[in-house]
Amino acid sequence: MTLSMQPYKGTRDFFPHDMAIQKWMFNRMRAVVEGYAYQEYDGPMLEPFELYAAKTGEEIVNQQLYWLMDRGERKMAIRPEMTPTLARMVASKSHELPRPIRWYSFPNLWRYERPQRGRLREHWQLNVDVLGGDALLADAEVLTLAFDIIKGFGGESHVSIRVNNRRMMDHLITATLGLTAEVGLKVTKAIDARAKIGEEAYAKWLSDLGLNAEQRSRLEDFFKASFEETARAMPCQGVEELQSLFAFLKESGVGEQVVFDPTIMRGLDYYTGTVFEMYDNSPDNRRAMFGGGRYDNLVGLFGNQKLSGVGFGMGDVSMRNFLETHKLLPEFPPAAEIFVSLPKVEFRGQAEAVARELRGLGFRVMTPLTAEGFGVQLKQAVRHGSRFAILFGETELAQGNLILKDLAKNEQSIVSIGDIGKEIGVRLKGSGT
Amino acid sequence: MTLSMQPYKGTRDFFPHDMAIQKWMFNRMRAVVEGYAYQEYDGPMLEPFELYAAKTGEEIVNQQLYWLMDRGERKMAIRPEMTPTLARMVASKSHELPRPIRWYSFPNLWRYERPQRGRLREHWQLNVDVLGGDALLADAEVLTLAFDIIKGFGGESHVSIRVNNRRMMDHLITATLGLTAEVGLKVTKAIDARAKIGEEAYAKWLSDLGLNAEQRSRLEDFFKASFEETARAMPCQGVEELQSLFAFLKESGVGEQVVFDPTIMRGLDYYTGTVFEMYDNSPDNRRAMFGGGRYDNLVGLFGNQKLSGVGFGMGDVSMRNFLETHKLLPEFPPAAEIFVSLPKVEFRGQAEAVARELRGLGFRVMTPLTAEGFGVQLKQAVRHGSRFAILFGETELAQGNLILKDLAKNEQSIVSIGDIGKEIGVRLKGSGT
Numbered sequence: 001m002t003l004s005m006q007p008y009k010g011t012r013d014f015f016p017h018d019m020a021i022q023k024w025m026f027n028r029m030r031a032v033v034e035g036y037a038y039q040e041y042d043g044p045m046l047e048p049f050e051l052y053a054a055k056t057g058e059e060i061v062n063q064q065l066y067w068l069m070d071r072g073e074r075k076m077a078i079r080p081e082m083t084p085t086l087a088r089m090v091a092s093k094s095h096e097l098p099r100p101i102r103w104y105s106f107p108n109l110w111r112y113e114r115p116q117r118g119r120l121r122e123h124w125q126l127n128v129d130v131l132g133g134d135a136l137l138a139d140a141e142v143l144t145l146a147f148d149i150i151k152g153f154g155g156e157s158h159v160s161i162r163v164n165n166r167r168m169m170d171h172l173i174t175a176t177l178g179l180t181a182e183v184g185l186k187v188t189k190a191i192d193a194r195a196k197i198g199e200e201a202y203a204k205w206l207s208d209l210g211l212n213a214e215q216r217s218r219l220e221d222f223f224k225a226s227f228e229e230t231a232r233a234m235p236c237q238g239v240e241e242l243q244s245l246f247a248f249l250k251e252s253g254v255g256e257q258v259v260f261d262p263t264i265m266r267g268l269d270y271y272t273g274t275v276f277e278m279y280d281n282s283p284d285n286r287r288a289m290f291g292g293g294r295y296d297n298l299v300g301l302f303g304n305q306k307l308s309g310v311g312f313g314m315g316d317v318s319m320r321n322f323l324e325t326h327k328l329l330p331e332f333p334p335a336a337e338i339f340v341s342l343p344k345v346e347f348r349g350q351a352e353a354v355a356r357e358l359r360g361l362g363f364r365v366m367t368p369l370t371a372e373g374f375g376v377q378l379k380q381a382v383r384h385g386s387r388f389a390i391l392f393g394e395t396e397l398a399q400g401n402l403i404l405k406d407l408a409k410n411e412q413s414i415v416s417i418g419d420i421g422k423e424i425g426v427r428l429k430g431s432g433t
Numbered sequence: 434m435t436l437s438m439q440p441y442k443g444t445r446d447f448f449p450h451d452m453a454i455q456k457w458m459f460n461r462m463r464a465v466v467e468g469y470a471y472q473e474y475d476g477p478m479l480e481p482f483e484l485y486a487a488k489t490g491e492e493i494v495n496q497q498l499y500w501l502m503d504r505g506e507r508k509m510a511i512r513p514e515m516t517p518t519l520a521r522m523v524a525s526k527s528h529e530l531p532r533p534i535r536w537y538s539f540p541n542l543w544r545y546e547r548p549q550r551g552r553l554r555e556h557w558q559l560n561v562d563v564l565g566g567d568a569l570l571a572d573a574e575v576l577t578l579a580f581d582i583i584k585g586f587g588g589e590s591h592v593s594i595r596v597n598n599r600r601m602m603d604h605l606i607t608a609t610l611g612l613t614a615e616v617g618l619k620v621t622k623a624i625d626a627r628a629k630i631g632e633e634a635y636a637k638w639l640s641d642l643g644l645n646a647e648q649r650s651r652l653e654d655f656f657k658a659s660f661e662e663t664a665r666a667m668p669c670q671g672v673e674e675l676q677s678l679f680a681f682l683k684e685s686g687v688g689e690q691v692v693f694d695p696t697i698m699r700g701l702d703y704y705t706g707t708v709f710e711m712y713d714n715s716p717d718n719r720r721a722m723f724g725g726g727r728y729d730n731l732v733g734l735f736g737n738q739k740l741s742g743v744g745f746g747m748g749d750v751s752m753r754n755f756l757e758t759h760k761l762l763p764e765f766p767p768a769a770e771i772f773v774s775l776p777k778v779e780f781r782g783q784a785e786a787v788a789r790e791l792r793g794l795g796f797r798v799m800t801p802l803t804a805e806g807f808g809v810q811l812k813q814a815v816r817h818g819s820r821f822a823i824l825f826g827e828t829e830l831a832q833g834n835l836i837l838k839d840l841a842k843n844e845q846s847i848v849s850i851g852d853i854g855k856e857i858g859v860r861l862k863g864s865g866t
Contacts, residue, residue, distance in 0.1 A: 002735065002736055003483060003484055003487065003521070003735055004521075005521055005522075005524050005735050006525065007476060007480075008477055008479050008480065008507075008509065011476075011477035011478075011479065013474075013475075013477070013521075013522050014474055014475040014476065015474055015522065015526065016472035016473060016474055019473045019474050019475055022475075023473065034768070034797055035792040035795075035796070035797055035798065036792070036799070037769035037797050037798060037817070039452070039453075039768045040449060040452045040456065041449055041452050042446075042452055042455075043440060043444075043446050043447065044445065045444075045478060045511070045541060046444065046543075047440075047441065048441065051436055054436065066479075066501060066503065068499060068500065068501035070545060071545045076441065078478070078511075085446075088436070088437075088438055088440075089438075089448065092438035092439065092446070098813075098816040098817055100802050102799075103449070110479075112503060122478060122479070132802070133802025133803055134802050137778075137781075137802040137803070141800070141802065248781070251785050253785070301435075301436050302435060302436055302438050303435055303438075335467070335472045335535070336470035345570075348681065348684050349684040352685050356686065359468040359469070359581075362468075364467055364469075364470050365469070365470060366535075368566070369563070369565070369567050369574065370566055370567045371567075383531040384531055
């Protein structure tokens with residue numbers, strides 16, 4: 001039997017160039033998040049199925065979860081999101097962890113979906129969460145931090161942050177429209193899906209849920225109103241929270257990019273207050289790049305504790321799309337800076353000594369695994385993208401010298417063995433590489 | 434229902450301190466491996482079940498593999514090892530990739546095992562492989578590199594590298610003992626298990642396989658002989674390979690730590706030449722820390738290509754045990770270097786501006802999420818391990834000043850807002866932190 005060489009549908013192989021991009025993205029994100037004193041954590045890939053059954057949305061659990069029975073008959077799921085693991089971990093050390101808890105992670109997550117642009121079965125995600133502290137200051141901090149990440153990539157002029165509040169939406173649904181909480185939850189699913197399914201299907205969905213013409217028209221008026229109009233027409237806690245949040249965000253220097261958007265709901269059932277998504281403003285990349293929100297009861301799943309939090313998840317697929325769309329990715333250096341040749345296997349001891357010294361100085365050094373002539377090995381150095389090649393033969397070694405070839409400048413010089421590291425250092429500095 | 438707060442049996446939660454150790458270990462490994470011009474790659478967590486059925490050992494596939502049927506009825510396995518994914522990826526781009534291919538990865542791997550010290554159901558592993566090039570030069574390179582990693586941790590005096598050769602073992606089994614290849618494979622399993630199961634069970638296993646007294650005694654003689662004696666008594670390709678490899682390793686400066694050990698077999702079926710394991714010499718940590726070997730046909734699973742390789746996997750659990758045993762782990766810095774206080778929420782704009790500037794200078798800065806008095810906030814700064822706290826009130830702000838508290842030295846000074854970054858920089862440099 002011949003096995004397939006392709007990765008499982010909806011997943012990716014990270015060849016070195018893809019991996020370099022991934023690492024670069026994550027390290028840039030890490031630098032920003034750690035600038036806000038967040039600490040990295042991780043948890044296992046498998047969690048008990050029930051961890052998701054409890055609070056993750058129904059669609060994910062019933063249609064998208066990857067699960068298995070282990071050999072001890074435990075029903076385990078591959079994590080589709082990180083927040084339940086976070087909640088579990090925090091609950092288990094709740095009494096020891098100083099507040100507020102500011103944590104981040106880069107989990108890979110799995111959902112059985114039809115693969116499409118920006119949506120895969122396995123993806124990686126930066127997860128940032130803060131638990132404890134005044135809710136709205138925390139909400140403002142994570143939004144500021146999210147925006148700083150985009151700024152760190154040089155993408156700040158291309159995005160907007162759309163913000164809404166679930167508490168305000170609850171007020172709209174129960175107090176203003178007079179619906180039950182149960183119907184209300186279903187209405188929020190329709191609102192969440194609106195942009196994806198189109199106006200007609202959306203209107204039909206509302207009718208099917210039993211909303212009469214007046215209720216539908218009030219809902220429509222709400223969506224047409226500006227934030228100021230809504231604040232006047234429907235004063236409530238959710239509106240006040242949004243007002244404070246907008247003020248805090250202005251203080252943090254991200255007022256301009258923040259937009260009120262009552263259609264933002266987020267699919268997950270556990271959000272209770274602020275919800276937000278970041279969008280690429282460019283018309284050919286109209287999906288939400290990432291989103292998050294406030295959850296007030298999640299840790300309570302594990303007992304009587306109360307600990308509220310706010311967080312977001314930023315996916316690698318959308319982020320890479322964004323950076324490629326706006327040409328914000330850098331060039332990546334080749335694996336080897338220096339290629340130390342091996343004309344004859346008898347010289348290997350000396351070649352190894354040179355390579356060892358250069359590695360000790362922090363250079364990335366490649367040595368050939370076959371002894372061959374200069375011509376063949378120079379080609380190999382070029383093919384691997386090395387900036388320098390070090391060549392030598394009996395004559396040079398007898399005089400304690402090496403030939404240093406600068407492949408970028410096509411220059412060549414004789415350098416004594418003891419000076420080779422210094423010489424390369426000077427040349428690398430000179431060229432700014 | 435109350436959910437369990439513990440991670441799934443045999444897996445770990447990485448709280449920030451554990452994660453800091455993990456990242457530090459991996460980054461140190463990464464620096465060494467990249468010094469040899471290896472490139473990082475990764476593949477999906479799930480692979481087709483058949484990928485492992487083909488070449489991974491029977492014990493793993495039948496007893497330890499985590500597998501599931503996806504919602505499209507595909508039988509998928511959670512990767513128990515990385516080499517099959519590597520082989521698949523290399524096969525898929527075989528014609529584009531310049532030789533030799535030097536790749537590394539940090540996958541998490543799953544095996545359903547009884548959890549015990551050093552063996553967990555989920556663990557992470559540095560995988561290093563080189564494909565193409567002269568076999569023995571490649572073998573010498575990865576062994577040298579593996580040793581350099583240990584050296585990078587300061588652990589070189591505590592380890593030995595035990596080396597064997599499968600080809601020599603095949604010669605022993607077929608030519609010297611006159612066994613069939615099939616029985617031979619089973620004998621290698623017994624040899625591999627010998628140290629674990631004890632002498633008695635080992636002897637019984639051999640009898641059960643049909644080895645007569647003479648065959649058992651010849652096998653025993655072989656294990657008692659020194660490498661030089663074996664080389665004289667049983668000249669063959671495997672012995673020659675070992676002789677060359679030992680010479681190459683001496684040239685690379687790792688002669689002393691290398692030991693011939695004919696009991697090293699490695700469980701995996703695909704090894705064909707050099708096999709090796711690294712051991713902690715200290716008596717209370719006698720497991721193999723990691724191991725690897727040469728595989729000559731693995732890529733051939735995907736068609737007619739031939740590409741041989743050598744590689745090793747170095748697990749996070751054993752490495753952390755090793756570093757802890759020998760006290761080779763450093764202290765890790767706290768999440769925040771600087772704590773910018775917030776005595777009143779009205780001052781948040783100014784506090785945010787200070788925090789923003791310090792973050793821009795590369796400092797890790799924490800701001801409180803609740804406005805509170807100096808006393809409470811200083812305690813918070815201390816609890817989070819901050820080196821500095823920045824305090825201010827109306828009076829200080831009116832004069833354009835801040836109070837800088839150096840919590841390590843218990844000193845306090847008035848600094849103008851514009852100089853705060855410089856002042857902290859000087860103090861951090863002065864203390865060598």
